[in-house]
Amino acid sequence: MSEHPHSAPEELIFALDIGTRSVVGLIVEPTGEQFRVIDCTIREHSERSMLDGQIHDVMAVSKVIGKIKEELEEKHGPLTKVAVAAAGRSLRTKRVRMDLPLSRHAAVTRDDVLTLEFSAVQEAQAQLAQELNEQDVTRYYCVGYSVVNYFLDGELIGNLIDQRGEIASVDVIATFLPRMVVDSLLAALHRCGLDMQALTLEPIAAINVLIPVTMRRLNIALVDIGAGTSDVALTEEGAITAYGMVPVAGDEITDALMNAFLLDFPMAEEVKRALTHAEKISFTDILGLEQTLSSEEVVKAILPEITNLAGKIAAKILELNGKPPQAVMLIGGGSLTPKLTERVAEALGLPASRVAVRGADAIRQFVGEHPLLDGPAFVTPVGIAVAARRHPVKYVTVTVNDAAIRIFDLRKMTVGDALIASGLDIRRLHGRPGMAITLTVNGRMRIIPGGHGTPPVIEKNGEACGLDTPISEGDRIVALAGADGEDAQAQVIDLMDKLDTLELTVNDEPVSLGPIALVNGMPHPLDAPLQDRSEVVIRLPRTVEEVLQEAGMLDAGASEGDEEFFRFVVNGRETVLPARMKIIQIGGKDAALSDFIRPGDRLVYREEPYHAPAIRDVIPPEEWVQESISVRFNGQPVTITLSALSITMNGRPADQDEQVENEAVITVKASPPTAPVFSDVFRYVDVSLERPETEGITRLVMLVNGEPASFHTELHAGDKLELYWE
The missing domain is CATH 3.10.20.30 (Beta-grasp domain)
Known part of the structure; x- marks a missing residue:
């Protein structure tokens, strides 16, 4: 502390930039609004303890931090607090499209748009957790999001507010910082006896020192090209709008040199660093051969890889920004790659002057002239120190x-x-x-919306x-x-556009009938609720039955138990008939319930008691079988019945001309046939057996087939009978 007797130790800011390849430690002294870098030390990781900005081996990383801390403490006294940054490359970016069904009549409000945007961010958070098999979605801090596009009913639109449509959509890029990154950072610091004085994100740290607030209204892309990854951040309208990461950076250029000239990794790194300042470069390949080439020849050999790196960086900028930015700033050790600025400008369609590497000269106001801080690799560490004082998180x-x-x-x-x-x-x-109801009304689809x-x-x-x-x-x-x-909810009455009527007369009285409804083919009351997906037909009554039901003269819902019936049984077979007869006439002509009716028709309808039939009318033909023969009597055909019918009703003998009683049990039996004789004919013909008064007539002649016969002569089918006086 003897070097700085005027500074109390707590006034100094200890800042650490923990990168994939190396760790940079700075001691910065704030003096008013300025910052002065007092000391700096850099140490590379001894093993692969970092991967894409995420600490994989907390103990190994804490060892490196411990060595830097010890080195700086020798000159500046005990250090207990440190400012650090979460690496931009550890940020997770997710692009999500979210839909919001809109009310048909209401315009989109600002609240609707905000709900949609935050819902999209939340969906991105959930998808990220799902991809990384993380149960707790809140383990990802949203550190920023930007809207790429708004859509209305699938069409691109500039602003959703006050628009009307069915579905609003938003396309959002959201950036998240996994809590695990912060937790591992804290663990590494605690092993070294350090407390986190301030936390920031590396892109924010760099932007804080590179881009003054007055410039942040411009659309600027900042690209931090490290060893393993290139981090991208964008500013516009005074805020950092988006972050992203490309998994290609300086190591790709080192690999390209290894392949082009058969170099090992350390030699390729030396060649890469020499490209920035030497015209001639000498190196020894893995076969032990020494070569000396101009830097132009070396660059030419690796130009495809440089172009590829520039293309991927430009593609990420366009993905996050939606368009080329106004300017691009490159920082980090990898930004010194030859031809990189020109290739990035080409890929973005920008003038070459709009893409530049910003190094220590850009942060001179903070650093002053310091022999160690001579390039773009130190922008972020200084930014971390500045952020600890100006923008502590x-x-x-x-x-x-x-x-x-x-x-x-x-x-x-x-x-x-x-x-x-x-x-x-x-x-x-x-x-x-609320859930909508979809109906088919007279062949057309109707949707009844639910409540808001x-x-x-x-x-x-x-x-x-x-x-x-x-x-x-x-x-x-x-x-x-x-x-x-x-x-x-819907009733048939709600679906009626206009109410036509059917005008006609029933029993000489004028009648006016409204529409009827059939739901799924069945009659349906106009005020009863309808079920979803019902097929509804609304029309005027068409048949006599429908007219009588609507007029209240025919009970559509009457059950069989309510109606009176006339019943009887004949030889064990029951017959059931309505106790009342329906008399239906249209225009004076008999009609049936199913007949169609037209406006203006004169309909007559009445019911009369059922007239009981005679027994003969209810005996089935098959029960009425009697054997008979046919003969001719005096030239006339005569049928003679050979058996007699026996009829009983409710157990008593009955005549076939009697009326059937209600609930009667009727039995019909035929007696065995008997051979007919001449005298049986007299039951079927009307003939007088008295002798006429005429003179000369003395005897009665009886002939069967021309042969003399008597009253007891047996008859056969087809016999010819004659009877006369002479």
Whole structure:
């Protein structure tokens, strides 16, 4: 401490930049608004303990940090606090498209758009957790997001607010910092007896020292090209809008030199570094041959790899920004690669002057002239030290629905960020619209929408607020989900556009009938609720039956038990007939219930008691069988029955001409046949056997087939009988 008697140790800032290949430690002294780098030390990792910015071996990394700490403590006294940055390459970027069904009649509000954007960020968070098999989605801090595009009904649109449509969509790129990165960083520091004084993100650190606030309204891309990865950050409208990472960087150029000239890794690294300042380069390949080439020849051999690196960096910038930025700044050791700036400018379609490497000269205001800090590799370490004083990242602790939530204050944090960090599903906050009903009405589809859901209640410290309301330490946030809309309901009466009527007369009285409804082919009351996917037909009555039902003269719902019937049994077979007869006439002509009817028709309808039939009318023909023969009597045909019918009704003998009684049990039996004689004919013919008064007539002549016969002569089928006086 003897070198700096005027500085108390706590005033010095100890900053660490933990990279994939090496760790840089700085001691920075703040003097008013300026910063002076007092000391610097660099150590490379002895083994692959870092991978793409993530600490894989905490103990190995803490050893390197410990050595740097010891080295600096020899000159500057005990160091207990350190400023660090989470590597840009450890950030996870996810692109997500999210849809929001809209109410058909309402315009899109700012709240709708914010809900959609935060829902997309939350979906990105969930997808990221799923990809990395992480159960707790809140283990990823959202450190920034940018909207790539808005869509309305699938069409690209500049701004959704006040638009109307069916589906609003947003395409969002969200960047997350895994909590594991911070946890491993803390663990490595604690092993060395260091507390985290401040945390920042490497891209933010670099932007803080490279790009003044006055320049941040410009659309600038910052690319930190390290050994393993190239980190990309974008600024616009005064804020850092997006982060990204490309897994290609300086090592790709080293590999290209190894392949082109058969070099081992350390020799290829030496050649790569010499390219930035030497015109002639000498090296020894793995076969022991020495070569001396001009730097132009060396660059020419690896130009395809340089072009490839530039192309991938440019593609990531375009993906994050949606368009070429106004300028590109390259930092990090890999930015010194020859021809890289020209190739990046070509890939982005920018003038070469708009892409530049920014080194120690760009941060001279902070560094001054320091012999060790001579290139773009030191921009980020200095930025980390500056951020520790100017933009320290703190935890913000708020409560969401009485649960304490800690959030990294990496940017202007809002109520929406707090809700995401708490794990609340933002999509579920707004009440869902009720289920719609889809109907087919007279062959056309009709959709009956459900009720609207109500918006959520979101309050900060007891006052209503929006998702974009800024939050600060200790805020109390309450978020209550809105109520879901009621499911759609519909009755036939709701579906009727115009009410036609059918005019006609029934029993000489004028009648006016409205439409009827058939649902899935069955009659349906006009005021009864309809089920989803029903097929509805609405029309005027068409048949006599429908007219009588609508006129209240025919009970459509009458069950068989309610109606009176006339029943009887003949030889064990029951017959059931209505107790009342329906008399139907249209225009004076008999008609049936199923007959069609037209406007203006004169309909007559009445019911009369059923007239009981005679027994003969209800005996089936097959029960009425009697054997008979046919003969001719005096030239006339005569049928003689050979057997007699025996009829009983309710157990008593009955005549065939008697009326059937209700509930009667009738039995019909035929007696065995007997041979007929001449006298049987007299039952079927009307003939007088008295002798006429005429003179000369003395005797009665009886002939069968011309032969004399008597009353007892037996007859056969086809016999010719004659009877006369002479």
